[in-house]
Amino acid sequence: MYPADMEASVKKVEATREKRLKETLPRLQEAERQPLLEKYHPDYIKASMRELKVGPNKGDRTPLEIADILEGNSRIDPGKVDLSKADYDVDVLVIGCGGSGASAALLARENGAKVLIATKLRLGDANTVGAQAGTQAADRPQDSPAHHYMDTMGGGHFTNIPELVEALVKDAPSAIQWLEKLGVNWDKEPDGTMHELSGGGASRRRLHSARDYTGLEEMRVLRDEVRNRGINYLEFSPAIELIMDDRGQIAGAVLLNLETNELSIVRARAVIIATGGMGRLHIQNFPTTNHYGATADGLVLAYRVGAKLIFMDTMQYHPTGVAHPQQILGQLVTEKVRTLGAQLVNAEGEQFIMPLEPRDMVASAIIRECKERGKGITTPTGEQGVWLDSPMIDVLRGEGTVARELPAMVRQFGRYNINISKEPMLIYPTLHYQNGGIKIDASGATTVPGLFAAGEASGGVHGRNRLIGNSTLDLFVFGRRAGTAAANYVKSAKPGKPTLDRVRRWQAELEQAGLAKSRPITPLLLPNYARQPYDYLADYTKEMLSAGQVKPA
Amino acid sequence: MAETTRMVDVYVMGKHYAVPEGLTILTALEYCGYRMVRGCGCRAGFCGACATVYNFKNDPQLRFDLACQKTVEQDMYLTQIPFFPAAKTIYDLEELQANGDQVLKLYPDIIKCFGCNTCTKTCPQELEVMWYMSDALRGDIKEVANKSFDCVICGLCAARCPQGLVPYNVALLCRRLYGRYLAKPSKHLEERIKEIEAGKFDAELKGLKKASEKELRERYNKREIEPAL
Incomplete structure (x- = not known):
């Protein structure tokens, strides 16, 4: 009623x-x-965006809320963090564990790598579980990967990176089969024919669904498989900084225990960013479909070590x-x-x-x-x-x-x-969704050696607008590719000496641009919805709160 | 919030707060000033992170729900439930068989179910948990998969089971067995994967990748669209 x-x-x-x-x-x-x-369309409101003043995308426009966090201050003082002893030493560190992170971890493991997953909330707490409609794959006889390619390009206003779209549409049927072999229950006819529906911008019926719990079903299975494979994971442990080595390659990450504020150091020869999107930044004050942790942390981490972002001026x-x-x-x-x-x-x-x-x-x-x-x-x-x-x-x-x-x-x-x-x-x-993200190639590699990205955190495959059912597909296609590529990369990687010089240089750059004092401490980690109508803290109290502290002043 | 908003009395771990009518348990806690770290996930009823227990001032009967979905009511006593690990058997799906013996072998304790129905009464998704557990006992994997399909793995059934069973993990095993072994494989899917591997679409895709934006636009606008129904 x-x-x-x-x-x-x-x-x-x-x-x-x-x-x-x-x-x-x-x-x-x-x-x-x-x-x-x-x-x-909200993207076309000029006052809602501004140019970035520092970093690899200096001069590019992005929503104000994203610009602020990308230009954010580090939580750590590099001089106080000891990198000489690592708490974890692995081949591949996967940051985030939704659909892309879990896929990446499974494939990295399958390809022989020692894997650690670090995730901000619980294993599998991600936008993936909220995906309802389905996953696209052109597998019916009346359909073809070429139709899927065309629909995806048209949906993205022909700005998508062709190599990524090709990978997406060609890997799609095998991604569906991979999930089925892991035990995903697709909606089917009794004879095994997939029950497929149409979607906005799609010229054929190609949405594979599991009632309207598609993403939940995919995530339940992948999370269980991560456990079955014995892959080590740390919950409530977001990465707050990436570690580089003196040869300019990725060397690991600094993790924060969200409850105790303890740091741990992960040494890793490759890092895969699978941290998802940004809905909880509430661009232009919009409400969001996104889960609690969608604060674009991965973009901040990658940007700070020099990874190029793409299509950051288009939100879905x-x-x-x-x-x-x-x-x-x-x-x-x-x-x-x-x-x-x-x-x-x-x-x-x-x-x-x-x-x-x-x-x-x-x-x-x-x-x-x-x-x-x-x-x-x-x-x-x-x-x-x-x-x-x-x-x-x-x-x-x-x-x-x-x-x-x-x-x-x-x-x-x-x-x-x-x-x-x-x-x-x-x-x-x-x-709902960040159309762009960290620029990747078809293997999931970013512009920084040893750094990979997959899923919503990455950008290029959807151009300026993503179609229904192409996001969950993106998770599995590029998660799997990034996991495989990272495992192969570490086989020939020659690690140098880990340092936090990038953080020092970043802070110097912020100071030089006169931004340091006016920008937040990032990554944000969690939104703050706690109503705090009282402001009684003395200024010295606020200043005394430690930098890594999650609880606000 | 308009000043005329009616306020509702709630008690968070025993302490009184007045919150505006119409909030969910989750947003009411945030209104009181709590900032969630645990017990909060998708905020939309899908992830199961915010399973919660509540009762009322003059009614000690415990009730169960998802904090992000349940609206607060007058005199509600709220709390966040703590985390505790649940039994999960480690297995290699490729080495399993899809029958009742397999389920019993991996989760032998399910025979201890004495049908108290607490799990069903607890489920915030209103699933027939006890019935799917008895389906599991009978080895009817398909029925377990069907009845448990909408499970968000919030863990409340396991939290309340007096026998220490973990219905949601039994259900997850059955769904995986069903998807892997009992659902018929899709012929058109297998066929398409073979075609892709044989390079059937490579030339066409190569052509599309090379096409100019103008050419792509023309083809896009002229493309034939299959009816949705």
């Missing part, structure tokens, strides 16, 4: 449903796309974040709702965009509908949104489809007495 004033609009949605069932809006014409983005706003109820504001309503047939409808019960356009287009159209045309619906807490007409799904595909295909969504809305098989869902764009 919706509040009474919203219920009036629900009635209009119901009244137009029968007519809309026969109505298919045309796809956007080439000439309509760019103007729609430029006028309404998922078109359908929850706009009501307030308790789950900004959380993900899977695109699968649209792939199953639900239309997007304004307060008057009218469609305004073909629901399976790429995400940046749909998000822009929703913002236009609310901000310019005044046809959004306002919630009791003042949020705006439009309807996602989920009851259409059962009409189109048969009674019970919503319950069978979308159990997570049914459960989530059911808690607030909204029955999504009978009532529409109110949605608005929400901060």
Whole structure:
């Protein structure tokens, strides 16, 4: 049940449903796309970004929130950290353990490397578990890797790095099979045929799903396999600095125990950054679908040792974040709702965009509908949104489809007495994904020797806009590639003497640019949602708090 | 927060706080000034990190939920549950057989289940945990996989089981056995992998990689789109 004033609009949605069932809006014409983005997409708000003043991407534009953390101060004083004794000595250190980190660790191990995983929260606490809709792979006879390539390039506005897209689409079917052999339960017909759905910007049905718990299913299995393989892992132990050697190669990392503030030193011949995205920076104050730890730590670590970033001026706003109820504001309503047939409808019960356009287009159209045309619906807490007409799904595909295909969504809305098989869902764009990241080649190698990256932390494969189902795919394809490449790299690596000179040089650079005092201490590690309305600390108390301390002043 | 917001009385580990109506247990704790390190993950009901126990001022009955999903109510007593390790058997999936004996061999303690149904009553996902445990005992791996599918591995069932069983790990084993051995392999997937390995698409992809942006745009706009239904 919706509040009474919203219920009036629900009635209009119901009244137009029968007519809309026969109505298919045309796809956007080439000439309509760019103007729609430029006028309404949050990336095009000029004041929301600025140029970086230091580091490998000096002069490039990125959102203010990201610019601040990339230009951040180190938590450590290199003079006080002793690198002569290592707490861990491994071939490959994997930082982060979502889908890409787990894949990388498994493949590095399989290729003979001694592996350590360091992760900020628990093993597997990552955006991967929240991925609902599916994983793309062109494996049906009517499909081909070339179609997948074309869709991915078009979705990314033809800016994607071709070699990365080629790797993505060619490895996709074997990634699906790898997961199946590890015991992932794909949605299938009894004869083994994959049950595949369409997605925004995809020209073929190629989404492999596990109900609407796809990422959870993938992560449950990978995490269990990491345990079965006996790979060592440290939880609540984020990396706060990378260690280089005197030959300019990666030599390990400094980890922080989040609960005790103790540091540990990891010596590693190769490091794989698999730290995911940045949603918890709340770019432009957007709510986010991202998990608690999504604070772009990996970007900060890599940037500080000289790794080049790419496409850092483009964020993905998922078109359908929850706009009501307030308790789950900004959380993900899977695109699968649209792939199953639900239309997007304004307060008057009218469609305004073909629901399976790429995400940046749909998000822009929703913002236009609310901000310019005044046809959004306002919630009791003042949020705006439009309807996602989920009851259409059962009409189109048969009674019970919503319950069978979308159990997570049914459960989530059911808690607030909204029955999504009978009532529409109110949605608005929400901060979802970092389209760019650390620049990699097709093996996952960054521009720094010995440093690899995979998954959302890396950039290039999706260009300026990622398609549905290509992110979980990216995790497995590039996680596996980075794990393999790192294991092979260490076989011929000639380690030098570890130093923290890079941190010294970075701090000097910040001082020189006059930034040090005005920038935060990064990586951020965790957002701070604790309400602290009291400011009674004396200035000397604030200054006395140790630099690595997680708890804020 | 508007000044007219109604406040709800809650007790965090016994201490009284007033928080605005409509917060979840997680955001209520943050409103009280707690900054989470443990007990917080996806904040969206998928990761199982924030499993929590609560009861009410005048009702000692313990209740269970995910802190990020459950809305606070008047006179709720809140707490964060501590971490404790759960039994997990290490195995090599490639060496297993998908039958009931295998499940019993890896988790022999499941015979100790005496059907108290506490696990089911505890599950924040409202899964039929006790029934899938009895399916596991009978060796019906497919049913365990089906009934346990929406498990977020929050650990509450294991925390409450008086016999010390770990239903979620038994279920995970069964799902993996089902996916690996009992679900029929997909012929079109195998076929496609062979085609890719044989280089069937290499020339076409090479052409696409070399194509100019203009050419790609034209092909993209003209591409044929398969109906969604």
